[in-house]
Amino acid sequence: MSSLTQSELQQLQDTARCIRGHIVRTISHAGVGHPGGSLSATDILTTLYFHVMNVDPKNPNMPERDRFVLSKGHGAVGLYSTLAERGFFPAEQLKSFGCIDSILQVHPDMHLLPGVEISTGALGQGISVAVGLALAGKLDKAPWRVYCVVGDGESQEGQVWEAAESAAQFGLDNLTVILDNNGVQLMGKTDEVMRMEPQVDKWRAFNWNVIDVDGHDIAALAAAFDLAQTVKGKPTVLVARTVKGKGVSFMEGKSAWHGKSPDAEQLAQALQELGCEA
Amino acid sequence: MVDSPREAFGKTLVELAREDARIVALDADLASSTRMVYFAEEFPERFFQLGIAEQNMVGVAAGMALAGKIPFAGSFAVFTSRRAADQVAISVAHAGLNVKLVGAYPGIVSGNNGATHQAMEDIAIMRGIPHMVVLDPADDIEMAGAVRAAVAYNGPVYLRSTRDAWPRVCPEDYKFEIGKALRVRDGKDLTLIGCGMMTSQCALAADLLAKEGISARVVNMATLKPIDMNAIVSAARETGAIVTAENHNIYGGLGGAVAEVLVEHAPVPMKRIGILDCYGECGRNPDLLAKYKMSVADIVAAAKEVLQRKK
Numbered sequence: 001m002s003s004l005t006q007s008e009l010q011q012l013q014d015t016a017r018c019i020r021g022h023i024v025r026t027i028s029h030a031g032v033g034h035p036g037g038s039l040s041a042t043d044i045l046t047t048l049y050f051h052v053m054n055v056d057p058k059n060p061n062m063p064e065r066d067r068f069v070l071s072k073g074h075g076a077v078g079l080y081s082t083l084a085e086r087g088f089f090p091a092e093q094l095k096s097f098g099c100i101d102s103i104l105q106v107h108p109d110m111h112l113l114p115g116v117e118i119s120t121g122a123l124g125q126g127i128s129v130a131v132g133l134a135l136a137g138k139l140d141k142a143p144w145r146v147y148c149v150v151g152d153g154e155s156q157e158g159q160v161w162e163a164a165e166s167a168a169q170f171g172l173d174n175l176t177v178i179l180d181n182n183g184v185q186l187m188g189k190t191d192e193v194m195r196m197e198p199q200v201d202k203w204r205a206f207n208w209n210v211i212d213v214d215g216h217d218i219a220a221l222a223a224a225f226d227l228a229q230t231v232k233g234k235p236t237v238l239v240a241r242t243v244k245g246k247g248v249s250f251m252e253g254k255s256a257w258h259g260k261s262p263d264a265e266q267l268a269q270a271l272q273e274l275g276c277e278a
Numbered sequence: 279m280v281d282s283p284r285e286a287f288g289k290t291l292v293e294l295a296r297e298d299a300r301i302v303a304l305d306a307d308l309a310s311s312t313r314m315v316y317f318a319e320e321f322p323e324r325f326f327q328l329g330i331a332e333q334n335m336v337g338v339a340a341g342m343a344l345a346g347k348i349p350f351a352g353s354f355a356v357f358t359s360r361r362a363a364d365q366v367a368i369s370v371a372h373a374g375l376n377v378k379l380v381g382a383y384p385g386i387v388s389g390n391n392g393a394t395h396q397a398m399e400d401i402a403i404m405r406g407i408p409h410m411v412v413l414d415p416a417d418d419i420e421m422a423g424a425v426r427a428a429v430a431y432n433g434p435v436y437l438r439s440t441r442d443a444w445p446r447v448c449p450e451d452y453k454f455e456i457g458k459a460l461r462v463r464d465g466k467d468l469t470l471i472g473c474g475m476m477t478s479q480c481a482l483a484a485d486l487l488a489k490e491g492i493s494a495r496v497v498n499m500a501t502l503k504p505i506d507m508n509a510i511v512s513a514a515r516e517t518g519a520i521v522t523a524e525n526h527n528i529y530g531g532l533g534g535a536v537a538e539v540l541v542e543h544a545p546v547p548m549k550r551i552g553i554l555d556c557y558g559e560c561g562r563n564p565d566l567l568a569k570y571k572m573s574v575a576d577i578v579a580a581a582k583e584v585l586q587r588k589k
Contacts, residue, residue: 110373118344122368128334129369132341132349135326139302140345159365162334170326 004051004222012218015085016046020247021276022081022094028267030098032106036257038078040182040215040242041149045082047221048147048178057087060114066144067117067133071126071160072151072180073107074259080104080113088115124157126150127177131167134175134235145229146175153185156194161206167235168207175235176228179203180215182244186258203237215240247274282443283475284382286418288313290425291350292320298429299324304339304351306332311389312352312382312439336362336379340369343376348429354388355381355438359400370434371407377435378428379404384414384438385525386553386570387475387563396558402530404436405503411456412502414438414474414525414532417446420500423454431456440525442563444478447498457501459509465495468581468588469513469520473499473532476523476551476572483577494581505535507543514544519584521549523577528552547587549580 004012019042027033049055053066070079077097084091089103096102103112107121117133120126130148137144150160167175181199183190190196204210209231211224221238228236244258245251248270262270271278281289295301295317302324309315309327318325328335332353339349352358358381359366370377381404383389384397404412413428413435415421421439428435447462448454462477463484470480477498484494495517497509513520520540524532533550540548551572558570567573 118340119368119373122364124333125337125365125369128337128365129341129344131334132338132343133345134341135338136302136342136345136347139324139347142345159333159337162329162331163337166328166331166334166338169329 003226004219009219012046012050015050016042016218017274017276019046019081019085020274021271022084022091023077024248024262024267024270026077026081026094026097028262029095031261032098033077033261034074034259035251035262036184036244036254037072037075037151037180037182039246039248039251040244041075041078041180042246043216043218044149044178044180044221044240045078047218047225049082049086051222052225053147054144060088064144067146069118069126069130069146069148070108070120071130071148072123072154073120073126075149076106076108079108083115123154124159127160127163130175131163131172134167134172135170137174138170138172147178148175149178149180152179152181152183152190152196152199153193155179155196164203164206164208171233172235173232176225177235177237179237179239180242181239182242184244184253184255184258186255188255199239203239207234209234209236211236211238213238213240215242216246249273280443280446281418283415283418283421283440284313286421287380287425287439288316290422292316294426294429295321295324298348300346300348301429302326302342302347302349304328304335304349306330306335306353306357308353308382312380314350314352332357332362333365336365337369339377340373340375348376348378350378350380352380352382354395355384355397355400356395359397359403363403367407371409374409375434376432379434379436380439381436382439383441385474386558386566386572387440387442387525389441390560390562392560393557398527398553398557399530400438401502401526401532405530405535409434410503411435413456413500414502415500416472416474416477416498417444417448419446419448419450419452420454423452424500427454427456438474440475444475445481447477447481454500457504457506459506460498461495462498463496465493466517467493468585469495469497469517470523470577470581471497471499471510471513471520471532471536472523473502474525476525479574479577480523482574483581486574486578487581492581492585499532502532502535505539507539510536510539511544514540514546519547519588521551521577521580521584523551523572526552527555529555547584549584551577551580
């Protein structure tokens with residue numbers, strides 16, 4: 001079912017591991033950032049940036065590029081680590097994350113970092129911008145597609161559902177949303193803070209093409225993105241079952257690691273578990 | 279014939295869209311009120327009905343601007359400003375995107391819809407958002423110029439669009455420029471500075487004052503931001519007293535903006551006419567203006583008060 005060869009899959013898995021290493025190192029170094037939601041989205045971002053999307057790090061504004069919107073803007077370190085690994089900027093620069101004058105703001109800033117289409121961080125807003133991009137793309141019969149990662153906590157914002165109803169109304173089959181359904185937010189389990197399940201049923205009821213997928217299975221994600229491209233007349237959402245803090249045992253499923261920085265000892269353990277260099 | 283500002287908005291948008299294919303229009307189920315319906319009729323493929331969901335409409339407009347379009351997103355002023363304030367600030371203004379936001383039926387004269395539909399604070403909200411250009415045209419002529427200027431300007435603009443026609447104040451050959459006030463009438467004893475439909479009330483007040491031997495300059499300040507400091511300072515220096523009149527709360531709108539300039543550059547006696555920090559109600563326009571102390575008579579009384587203080 002996957003369009004990936006075994007060696008391609010292996011390569012993507014290695015890349016995802018490197019990106020996770022960047023994430024924990026960057027947040028530990030800065031003393032600020034959101035590890036949980038960055039790690040949960042890593043396999044999604046890896047699949048998009050290294051397999052699915054048409055992007056050129058040397059020419060980040062090329063007109064025919066696919067557009068990516070990180071609607072859950074607090075997952076910024078996940079995006080930066082992916083962009084660095086993809087060659088948009090030197091990985092060394094990740095050390096400036098969160099510092100004054102840095103191009104790497106705690107929430108992504110389109111004016112500072114090439115490759116960021118729109119500034120996000122005010123939850124619920126990115127998906128509307130993604131709908132606008134896809135609508136303009138349709139109007140221009142443009143070849144590019146729009147990809148947008150939304151958080152499950154974020155989907156508590158009413159604007160997400162306003163955006164969802166409009167994307168379906170306009171039949172935006174050039175838009176793929178990926179719901180990073182990690183089940184945890186700052187104040188606890190999403191089910192307890194404000195239950196949003198059943199997400200699959202909700203998006204289906206909003207007239208979307210829904211693909212239920214393991215958000216850490218890169219082969220399954222790649223196949224889902226392939227499938228999304230074949231669906232006409234409807235936007236597609238990948239309801240991606242993910243684990244907050246994926247890959248670091250003491251972070252997995254813990255709301256405490258939504259926005260906390262690992263100390264030196266925790267970083268060493270995290271890197272060891274991930275199989276990354278210190 | 280004098281058109282209403284909203285009528286002029288709808289017609290001018292269509293004219294401009296004939297020349298510029300980048301212009302698109304987004305509606306939140308009010309196009310017949312905002313007069314965006316003319317655009318929808320002529321350019322159905324470039325008109326997007328977002329339903330009653332203003333926050334998403336503003337975000338979608340931002341996305342379309344990102345892809346090179348010039349979106350006009352329209353609703354009632356209460357919704358464009360209050361309901362979608364964060365979307366306007368982050369998705370549009372922080373992003374620096376070329377979105378034109380239309381706030382229809384602003385202030386107390388909002389088509390007899392009452393308090394829920396009367397935007398008392400939209401100018402204050404929009405002025406406080408960095409980089410936002412804020413316009414409140416006085417009449418149909420100025421509205422046509424303002425829509426044209428908004429399209430020519432690359433960046434976010436908030437455009438107030440008054441429902442009803444009020445007496446015209448701009449000359450037929452008037453060329454509107456963002457940030458440039460219009461001297462509607464010359465005078466030496468004091469200056470009445472108005473914006474939106476209140477400039478017409480200032481002009482009527484100046485007529486009455488003239489009958490009593492008081493020479494009032496009338497300045498139309500359609501651009502609330504960036505404000506025309508020179509027009510304000512020269513009015514203060516040359517006439518020595520100022521009354522502002524706006525269809526908006528006296529806090530955070532024209533009066534506040536003029537006062538900011540005056541205290542830093544040319545303090546003179548001043549009084550603000552506008553909504554006195556309260557919510558409104560239903561009623562005919564003249565009844566509303568009378569009850570909420572925004573009538574021509576109130577402007578005349580304010581003029582006499584500042585003249586008294588000037589001595």
